[in-house]
Amino acid sequence: MxxxxxxxxxxxxxxxxxxxxxxxxxxxxxLFIAFRQSLVDYQLARxxxxxxADLAGIRDGLSAGPWSRAVVVVIVAVVHTFLIRRLRLGLxxxxxxxxxxxxxxxxxxxxx
Numbered sequence: 001m002x003x004x005x006x007x008x009x010x011x012x013x014x015x016x017x018x019x020x021x022x023x024x025x026x027x028x029x030x031l032f033i034a035f036r037q038s039l040v041d042y043q044l045a046r047x048x049x050x051x052x053a054d055l056a057g058i059r060d061g062l063s064a065g066p067w068s069r070a071v072v073v074v075i076v077a078v079v080h081t082f083l084i085r086r087l088r089l090g091l092x093x094x095x096x097x098x099x100x101x102x103x104x105x106x107x108x109x110x111x112x
Contacts, residue, residue, distance in 0.1 A: 011088075015084050015087055015088070018083060022073075022076065022077055022080045025073045025076060026073055029066070029069050029073040032070070033067070033070055036063060036066040036067075039062075040062045040063050043062050044058065
């Protein structure tokens with residue numbers, strides 16, 4: 001009888017970790033967007049560029065980085081939402097696999 005409770009507590013830990021990962025990623029992406037100009041300036045200062053390089057083009061290319069990170073965080077949020085919903089409903093195969101495998105357990109083979 002303790003196994004379902006243990007399974008539920010493990011699932012809630014997984015859900016909590018998924019939400020924590022999502023929150024940390026969102027905070028980091030928001031900081032990247034908020035300080036994108038400083039990030040681009042820092043990256044330009046650290047680059048070993050030849051004289052006469054197209055700084056405007058390089059700056060435009062580097063400024064796309066924080067935005068792409070924000071898009072990835074949104075995609076991961078959608079995936080996390082799907083996983084959490086499936087976990088809470090008990091429909092995720094990895095969470096229900098032991099119960100399904102128990103239904104189709106092989107009979108014990110005797111050593112006779």
